[in-house]
Amino acid sequence: MNSLFPTYLRWNIEPEHAKGSWLTSTEGKEYLDFTSGIGVTNLGHCNDQVTEAIQTQLGKFWHTSNMFLIGVQQKAADLLAEAAGLDCVFFSNSGAEANEAAIKLARKATTRNKIVTFHNSFHGRTFATMAATGQDKIKTGYGPMLPTFEYVSFNDSAELLKAVDEDTAAVMLEIVQGEGGIHVAQQEFLNTITEACRAKGALIIVDEVQTGIGRTGKPFAYQHFDFKPDIITSAKGLGNGLPIGAMIGKKELAEYFGPGSHGSTFGGNPLCASAAVAVLQTIMQPGFMEEAAKKGEYLQNALKKVMEDTKMVKDLRTFGLMAGIELNVEAQQALLDLQEQGLLVLTAGPNVLRLLPPLTVEYAEIDTAVEKISKILSESLTVS
Template sequence: MSTITAPGAVLPTYARQDVTFVSGEGAWLVDAEGSRYLDFLAGIAVVGLGHCHPAPLAAAEIQLRRLWHTSNLYWTEPMQLLAERLSERFGGARPFFCNSGGEAIEAAIKWARRVTGRPGIVALHDSFHGRTLGALSVTGQPAKRAAFEPLVPGVSFVALNDAEALAAAVGPGTALILLEPVQGEGGVHPASAEFLAAARALADQHGALLVLDEVQAGMGRTGTFFAWEQLGVRPDAVTLAKGLANGLPIGCLLVADSAPAGFEPGDHGSTFGGNPVVCAAACAVCDSLTPELLAEVGRRGEQLSLGLGKLPGVLEVRGRGLLLAGELGRPAATVIEAARERGLLVGSAGERTLRLTPPLVVTSAEVERALTILEEVLA
């Protein structure tokens, strides 16, 4: 198989690094030259169970031999089984399945407007919810928005963990309060339990809906199946994607049974949403996120966080579980490149913010190896 490296092969929407990966297993990737890399990015918090994990791999292979696609005019067993698993984890909820986090956010916006009949949305500065038009409209990063304005109107932004500003922004015209339990692309900043409690109270007071974007923080990434479980605040809905099918494309708006269904047939849809192959893999992911594995995520996250804090040039460590960042005294890009040259893949979440989102199955030895490489790079 030939490797295409021409810069014009695809539209230039990503600043790709000069490496082509051809295989992976667990926390490791192999490039076209045969070099191995310890993957502490995991497809940007996607491959939670590691590359080619046997459980979703086997489930997808079995389903590929049975049925690939029928459309959403009919039921399929994997879609129904995944809906049951997610509902059980949430404590009673109904999903809308789509193909990405951005699509899940689009569904959340339409759902909130349909339920409340209102246009207003309150989101956060430095948030990231996707790059489609609606998702970009609720993303609090002006640099990402500027080239595509005017965007969807009626969106207000407040600072993370500023309950007074949130109270001032939410009112009788608010349909949706949209928050990330941990701001991922915005620098890996966790929301406080007090802030989420204030958001819940404001939503209840004004008849608005509270939606938590768990596209990056959900599916065990912070040490619980949903990140909100650690914060004591039950939302009206969550959005999921990334780790839900361990790398196969899926998104989900999961609406609590206690919240209005809102949608009626014809209000929304997705050609490939609820695809049987992807849903079969996602069922295997849900089954693999056992209490034992989630507890291990907490232990490995603590190990990685403590180790990061001891490295030279790391000014602050933030995050929860295995969604972590180190604030650096230098540009993160140079650290990312130097680490890759030594066989370690890491990412960024800001000019000087190093982001680490390894697979949830990462071992203690692999964490130590990553820390050793970073110490060499940062020395």
């Protein structure tokens, strides 16, 4: 018997090494990696600056505890707060834990319990974040959920206005629903959230776990819009592969997260924090975000051409370097066919192929990936 719980349907690929946009298996097959470890290795595999930062920290100290003043952690917090346009950072180890912190803080600061979230959302696998998630398949078999979440349809202002009331602690949303199939929030809908939350005294939490750290062509996706969250969460790309998450909030919220109110042994671990510093310094370099945005547009235009040539594509939804290709058939076969062709992609729901290339992807690599997608959509798949 395999000594791992079978929680993942694993691919038949064992990585041997990986660099930049490329991953080589133990069988010596080379794959162009448009998964980035599910939106994590945003600066490419084994990025040189991040490697150097981790190696430097490795030779100093690895872990103390959060009782100490940890310079590298403070630096990561300063850079992150500045990139996010907010003030205070709590470090966690994952996206779900960052969202847990946000949920706890919102409830404590408002002394209210209800959190409004959205159908098709994804916020994590812990008890609170699973309850926050608007997808039944994530919750099946786990008994009663935390009862304080209410779910409304994404981009539906009328439903949202009905749900937000004087008992609402926060509205929590993804700007682009990633796991839910790449659905982008509309400005008008964000305006309604702002109005409703300001009128009823509720906080706005934006889950930027998948959309953050440059993925959409800005440090955080909400920055494309006229929209001001009170709290955002980050993880995935923050450590480029080292496990670190963060909740970033307004300074007015700091008093509710005083000593003893929340914590994490590993949160803000110096090795992970050193990776985050290198990541943030890299993405905030002049021109870096603009280049990532340009590559996103290039990918979008190339994929649009594929749509013209095939009847297999029902819809194309992109935002920066996040792309969802909704097929007329199940996406799983296309994913496996692309693996055969040496391209790694993800799915999001049953029919959507999801592409999350690194922000450092080269234009020629985008061309190669799109050629492979075009090939399998025109040759291998048949409409069922």
